[in-house]
Amino acid sequence: AQSVAQPEDQVxxxxxNPLTVKCTYSVSGNPYLFWYVQYPNRGLQFLxxxxxxxNLVKGSYGFExxxxxxxxxxxxxxxxxxxxxSALYFCAVRDMTGGGNKLTFGTGTQLKVEL
Amino acid sequence: DxxxxxxxxYQVTQFGKPVTLxxxxxxxxxxxxxxxxxxxxxxxxxxxxxxxxxxxxxxTPDNFQSRRPNTSFCFLDIRSPGLGDAAMYxxxxxxxxxxxNQPQHxxxxxxxxxx
Numbered sequence: 001a002q003s004v005a006q007p008e009d010q011v012x013x014x015x016x017n018p019l020t021v022k023c024t025y026s027v028s029g030n031p032y033l034f035w036y037v038q039y040p041n042r043g044l045q046f047l048x049x050x051x052x053x054x055n056l057v058k059g060s061y062g063f064e065x066x067x068x069x070x071x072x073x074x075x076x077x078x079x080x081x082x083x084x085x086s087a088l089y090f091c092a093v094r095d096m097t098g099g100g101n102k103l104t105f106g107t108g109t110q111l112k113v114e115l
Numbered sequence: 116d117x118x119x120x121x122x123x124x125y126q127v128t129q130f131g132k133p134v135t136l137x138x139x140x141x142x143x144x145x146x147x148x149x150x151x152x153x154x155x156x157x158x159x160x161x162x163x164x165x166x167x168x169x170x171x172x173x174x175t176p177d178n179f180q181s182r183r184p185n186t187s188f189c190f191l192d193i194r195s196p197g198l199g200d201a202a203m204y205x206x207x208x209x210x211x212x213x214x215x216n217q218p219q220h221x222x223x224x225x226x227x228x229x230x
Contacts, residue, residue, distance in 0.1 A: 032216060034218060036221075041223070041224070041226070042223050042224070043119070043121075043205055043207075043221030043222050043223045043224050044158070044205070044207075044219075044221040045221070046218040046219070046220070049216070049218055051216045088155055090157060090158075094216070101146055101209050101211060101217075101219075102148075102160060102163065103160075103219060105157035105158055106157060107156070107157050108155060108156070108157055110155070
């Protein structure tokens with residue numbers, strides 16, 4: 001079965017500092033990985049995806065993610081955090097069962113960026 | 116802008132009183148999903164439609180039903196809401212172009228409260 005793990009419930013970072021939100025995956029076959037962000041009382045917004053190709057994926061709002069096959073990781077990064085980046089972040093993997101375009105989500109990481 | 120719209124944003128119902136949540140999309144996507152999300156947890160997939168083909172998750176209670184009368188609209192019916200059904204309900208869509216590697220697009224959700 002496909003799964004992703006987000007080992008940190010919360011990450012705190014100072015504005016202007018780099019941020020990393022961690023995600024590891026466990027899949028059979030090639031992984032299709034996604035990052036989403038959720039602001040309070042809003043739906044999930046797509047940030048970026050890895051399907052194939054370059055290991056460094058660039059996405060929305062200055063975010064990027066590094067796919068590392070040997071470490072089975074797909075960590076989300078941003079060089080300089082903003083207070084407005086404070087939100088709940090979900091890593092997800094495409095679930096291929098049932099003909100699917102279903103996603104299996106991680107448990108989420110709350111990012112708090114402080115002045 | 117093309118989007119996924121959920122109405123209402125907030126819904127209050129009484130214990131045991133049937134309630135219907137609605138979702139519409141202008142993306143012309145052939146797949147529509149309903150998720151349940153409780154207090155900053157990961158979204159939990161209830162069911163999804165591939166065109167008119169309904170796919171129920173194995174652990175979705177019978178109390179939850181869905182209808183998709185056409186491509187643009189999808190409804191979630193809760194026949195007899197219990198206190199445990201209080202949650203955010205998220206609708207999402209996706210396209211199966213590009214072999215299904217497209218992200219899901221989410222609405223802003225309906226927050227359901229049970230009195």
